[in-house]
Amino acid sequence: MEQSVKDILADDFWIMPATPEYIDKGVPYITSKNIKNGTIDFSKVNYISQEDYEYISKNRPILVGDILISMIGTLGETAEVKETDGLFYGQNMFLVRIDESKVNKRYFLNFFKSNCVKRALKGKQNQSTQKYLKANHIEDLIIPVPDVTKQELIAKQLDKLTYIITLRTNELKQLDDLIKARFVEMFG
Template sequence: MKKKLTDLCDIQYGYAFDSKLFTNDEGYIPLIRIRDVQRGFSETYYSGKYPVEYVVHPGDLLVGMDGEFNISRWKDRDALLNQRVCKITAKNGTSEEYIRFALSKALKEIEQRTSFVTVKHLSAKELNRLVLDIPCYSSQVHIVGLCSSLERIIEKRKKQLQILDELIKARFVEMFGDPADISRKDKVELSEICEKITDGEHGSVARVPNGHPFLNAKQILKNGRIDWDTITYVGDEDHQRIYKRCNPVEGDILLTTTGTIGNVAIMPKAEEVSMDRGITLIKIDRQKVTSEFVAELLKQPSIQTEMGVNVHASAIGHLFMNRVKKLPAILPSMESQAEFTAFVRQVDKSKSVA
């Protein structure tokens, strides 16, 4: 049976709280913004008066309406429902967990339909007219049980992969220390160990159903993988123009420098791709460094801080190429880098079978 979302649940849209009253003082009530939905906590607080009907409680179901349309349970203490975030409350006879799973799928489909848009917005009108498949209540509960089991397996797998990533980070520090340590004698700038540092297309590019793959920053994931499933395509003329200046090949480093700053991936063996300016292409000098070494170097906390990744409130929306070129780097021996690279590749094999 198909029913409108509004027949299955109540939707409360957030309030436009006065940004002049936003504060970092934890003594005030937290304010839920778009970036807080998935992570489940906020570092922004509100010092003014507020309507009590906009207070969100732990466990409430929230949807972010800009960027990635995340849906998640609120995990922190009572907080305020800010604009562009909405709260979903199931009506009698509907499992709210079923809504969470079903709506997650529906929102992903909407997101993919708007894949050509730089900044995606989910309108209240679109959400209100959304239709979901809804079985009887007992079937809802059964489906929720299956989906919850799969969710737990996925989370366990993510934790396993995170442990392996931490192992690589620990090995890097053990072998090379902190690359931002000012007392180091082997300290250089990133540009000194690279042949070329450039970025992708700055202008708007028309997408086509079939053509050349075109990467954007959102497809470079935090875990170092590239999300090929959401790739879009550009025509031959646009591709050739972009690729002439920015031609990623196997072993090149891709660094996100717009939106989510600091995600790093090593370009795999793949067909020719072009990309937008949200990704900076780093062509290393392979006589001096290995891809695995530079990729892990860029993931180090001190280097991420240099990029502005840990700056509060996303003060840096774009990491400019000149700043990338001047990032701190080190130049250890190729023998030690080769040892580290072999270790990384062995761990990567463990990831595929873990």
């Protein structure tokens, strides 16, 4: 069975407040570029005041478990909001809340990593001075929806494969570093 992404969501909205005034320290304020490899990268962010955070987030808060999708610049990257992310807000992202009675969250996140979704989003992107997606580009995507038990099994298998790939990538990097160190050791 297939459904549109819109049909499997409990809620969604475009996070695009007017850019608040930045300050030296405060509440982290992220953009699409901070969503990388399934996580939110807080290493290079701007900051806003607690008052600005409360004002812009009161009607559309970002909650633990929400999924953020990058919509401007870097397109279609996803990250699930974790408890450890703490308080933050941002812009240029689409927020979705999955109806988990219909779709397993890990299954959904793996679906977004697939090449078919990346190609579909690339084909839908608008271009002006910068690439961007519209909300309906995400909502109109068609997702295969087997029963939830099968989704959980698929998600577990894909998560294991991702973990193995990460391990192997790290091993290759360490071996590459070892080769470089040996080369320097041998030849100065």
